[in-house]
Amino acid sequence: MPRSRSKSNLYYQGGAWAARMILSLTLLLSGVTKAIDPKGTVYKLQDYLIYFDVPSLLSQDMLTAIAVMLCSVEFLLGIYLFFGIRRRFTSYLTLIFIGLMTLVTLFILIWHPVSDCGCFGDAIHLTNGQTFVKNLVLLGCAIVYRYTYATTHKLIGVSLHWLVSMYSILFILFVSLYNNYYLPLADFRPYKVGVNIPKAMLIPEGAAEPEYETTFWLEKNGRRQRFTIDNYPDSTWTYISTEKKLVKEGYVPPITDFSVCDTLGNDLTDSLLADTGYTMMLISPTFDQANRVPVDEINALNDYCLDHKYRFYALTASSMSSVDKWIYYTGAEYPIYFCDATVLKTMVRSNPGLILLHGGTILGKWSGHDLPTLSDGQSVKSIIQDGDNNLRILLKIILYYLIPLLFITFANKFWMNHKHHLNHKTMRQKIVAGNWKMNMNLQDGINLAKEINETLKADKPNCGVVICTPFIHLASVAPLLDKSLVKLGAENCADKAKGAYTGEVSAEMVKSTGADYVILGHSERRQYYHETPEILKEKVQLALQNGLKIIFCIGETLEEREANKQNEVVKAELDGSVYGLSAEEWKNIVLAYEPIWAIGTGKTATADQAEEMLAYIRSTVAEKYGKAVAEETTILYGGSCKPSNAKELFAKPDIDGGLIGGASLKAADFKGIIDAWK
Numbered sequence: 001m002p003r004s005r006s007k008s009n010l011y012y013q014g015g016a017w018a019a020r021m022i023l024s025l026t027l028l029l030s031g032v033t034k035a036i037d038p039k040g041t042v043y044k045l046q047d048y049l050i051y052f053d054v055p056s057l058l059s060q061d062m063l064t065a066i067a068v069m070l071c072s073v074e075f076l077l078g079i080y081l082f083f084g085i086r087r088r089f090t091s092y093l094t095l096i097f098i099g100l101m102t103l104v105t106l107f108i109l110i111w112h113p114v115s116d117c118g119c120f121g122d123a124i125h126l127t128n129g130q131t132f133v134k135n136l137v138l139l140g141c142a143i144v145y146r147y148t149y150a151t152t153h154k155l156i157g158v159s160l161h162w163l164v165s166m167y168s169i170l171f172i173l174f175v176s177l178y179n180n181y182y183l184p185l186a187d188f189r190p191y192k193v194g195v196n197i198p199k200a201m202l203i204p205e206g207a208a209e210p211e212y213e214t215t216f217w218l219e220k221n222g223r224r225q226r227f228t229i230d231n232y233p234d235s236t237w238t239y240i241s242t243e244k245k246l247v248k249e250g251y252v253p254p255i256t257d258f259s260v261c262d263t264l265g266n267d268l269t270d271s272l273l274a275d276t277g278y279t280m281m282l283i284s285p286t287f288d289q290a291n292r293v294p295v296d297e298i299n300a301l302n303d304y305c306l307d308h309k310y311r312f313y314a315l316t317a318s319s320m321s322s323v324d325k326w327i328y329y330t331g332a333e334y335p336i337y338f339c340d341a342t343v344l345k346t347m348v349r350s351n352p353g354l355i356l357l358h359g360g361t362i363l364g365k366w367s368g369h370d371l372p373t374l375s376d377g378q379s380v381k382s383i384i385q386d387g388d389n390n391l392r393i394l395l396k397i398i399l400y401y402l403i404p405l406l407f408i409t410f411a412n413k414f415w416m417n418h419k420h421h422l423n424h425k426t427m428r429q430k431i432v433a434g435n436w437k438m439n440m441n442l443q444d445g446i447n448l449a450k451e452i453n454e455t456l457k458a459d460k461p462n463c464g465v466v467i468c469t470p471f472i473h474l475a476s477v478a479p480l481l482d483k484s485l486v487k488l489g490a491e492n493c494a495d496k497a498k499g500a501y502t503g504e505v506s507a508e509m510v511k512s513t514g515a516d517y518v519i520l521g522h523s524e525r526r527q528y529y530h531e532t533p534e535i536l537k538e539k540v541q542l543a544l545q546n547g548l549k550i551i552f553c554i555g556e557t558l559e560e561r562e563a564n565k566q567n568e569v570v571k572a573e574l575d576g577s578v579y580g581l582s583a584e585e586w587k588n589i590v591l592a593y594e595p596i597w598a599i600g601t602g603k604t605a606t607a608d609q610a611e612e613m614l615a616y617i618r619s620t621v622a623e624k625y626g627k628a629v630a631e632e633t634t635i636l637y638g639g640s641c642k643p644s645n646a647k648e649l650f651a652k653p654d655i656d657g658g659l660i661g662g663a664s665l666k667a668a669d670f671k672g673i674i675d676a677w678k
């Protein structure tokens with residue numbers, strides 16, 4: 001690829017990644033901040049309904065369901081984008097979602113139904129203009145991702161998509177429902193535990209106050225016009241509305257709107273906040289919608305306060321008739337004062353909720369679902385809460401999500417690998433083959449073959465069994481074996497088809513005895529009889545042409561292993577003799593890895609060493625014939641394999657059995673190895 005093209009390709013991919021990550025992280029942030037405070041979203045939705053003059057179009061429960069759904073969709077889209085799950089589907093959905101949200105923010109920008117769209121709950125406040133610009137950027141990213149999603153990588157395998165989706169849905173539902181039932185885990189509002197309300201209302205000396213310009217819309221003869229206080233027109237104009245615009249930034253204290261009055265309208269704010277003792281405030285924006293379940297607990301807290309000379313009062317924005325109803329139904333004996341509904345909803349996200357104050361400082365906040373209980377002798381100090389850092393709480397939530405996710409991912413990967421190996425291992429043929437070498441005269445050989453046959457008849461093997469005998473035994477042993485239990489093989493065959501080759505035995509002759517297998521490439525033949533890869537290639541061809549299956553041996557010497565050349569050596573042996581075979585021919589090949597230093601020496605390769613080599617050999621088969629063929633190829637280990645170590649060796653995922661020399665000469669030992677598959 002030309003340099004400039006690869007560079008532009010890099011930019012293209014980088015752009016796609018950036019778009020995906022910007023979208024993902026923004027959606028995750030807005031999903032999580034909303035899930036932390038679902039009631040905040042409900043209140044925001046209510047503001048929209050009030051703007052459209054349909055305040056009770058949707059019930060509180062329906063609004064809660066919408067809030068939970070909204071944060072779940074955002075969170076899941078963020079997760080899908082981040083991990084690259086269902087990229088095409090996600091790219092469409094993201095574009096539709098962000099497109100809709102952009103329209104909403106355009107509407108908010110033009111008509112100002114709310115002063116802050118509530119995208120990030122109370123964690124980050126954006127003006128309507130900022131929100132719209134943010135959404136335009138996101139819309140750009142969504143369009144980019146829509147057309148580039150295929151170039152971005154998946155961070156997790158397809159097999160995990162379902163698991164991560166399910167886990168993420170459950171996680172976000174749990175977080176949002178928990179925060180809805182109790183209070184938000186992180187409190188981004190000005191009435192956080194630890195805040196001193198009077199102090200939070202102060203403007204520091206010398207701080208510049210913000211300046212606003214107020215303009216008025218008036219109408220005359222169907223013509224609307226904007227006026228300021230300086231050119232306010234005469235009474236022939238009809239007043240329509242007022243607009244307040246910030247013209248100069250200044251210091252705005254965190255709390256500006258906390259104000260309490262009694263039924264007669266007397267302002268009690270200062271006197272209440274001046275109280276230096278403990279105060280409990282029961283907060284209920286609307287008594288009509290308040291949860292009445294904890295009424296007894298509330299009254300008990302009031303009694304406790306009376307006993308200890310602490311103040312207890314309720315703050316509400318309810319109508320007088322609702323207040324009367326509340327008193328009637330709950331037997332409330334505490335004073336009830338009035339405060340702005342939005343302020344009360346901001347103070348505590350529960351109806352009713354409870355706030356403990358001391359000298360104007362907030363010491364604790366409770367949802368109506370878990371009000372504190374205080375027995376007579378118990379000090380109020382025992383219920384004081386610590387105001388935790390919001391950032392720390394957010395990080396904790398992220399960790400609570402990530403740690404189990406990582407655990408699930410790893411466990412799944414581990415399980416899939418295990419299953420993968422198990423599956424393929426069960427699919428592949430397992431074989432235990434004996435190689436008698438130049439042992440046993442004919443009579444002993446016949447006896448051994450009979451004994452093996454009888455033993456396996458009495459106790460059926462769980463794997464394929466082959467005995468490879470010297471040529472002279474073949475014809476006599478063949479009729480003695482039950483072929484469904486034990487197959488017969490030769491230890492060698494000639495590299496010529498037939499003719500004047502004194503002393504040689506051809507593949508055709510081997511087959512004619514009733515044998516089905518032949519061992520080729522054994523290290524003893526390579527070493528003592530100088531069989532080269534070329535000679536072996538001929539033998540392989542002839543064996544296959546005569547319908548024999550081949551147990552093809554490969555393996556390195558001690559020197560080669562010490563020089564760390566084992567991979568190279570076995571690969572060359574395979575390349576030289578069998579890797580030219582067609583896939584069809586390959587079906588008749590069984591490989592046997594036999595490290596020469598372990599043959600007949602009593603020195604076995606450790607199970608891990610053997611597994612490492614067999615896995616490597618399988619990977620070279622995969623390169624040649626593809627993964628599926630490699631997974632079906634039977635590969636044996638040979639070299640001092642005995643009943644005592646067979647089980648450990650055969651337990652390895654890539655070891656499909658053994659080629660047994662010394663231990664195949666005694667029926668009991670051979671059976672012991674065969675039984676390692678049981």
Ligand code: PGA
Nearest residue numbers: 599600639640660661662
């Ligand atoms: P061994 O021989 O089991 O006696 O080590 C294995 C073989 O050469 O096939």
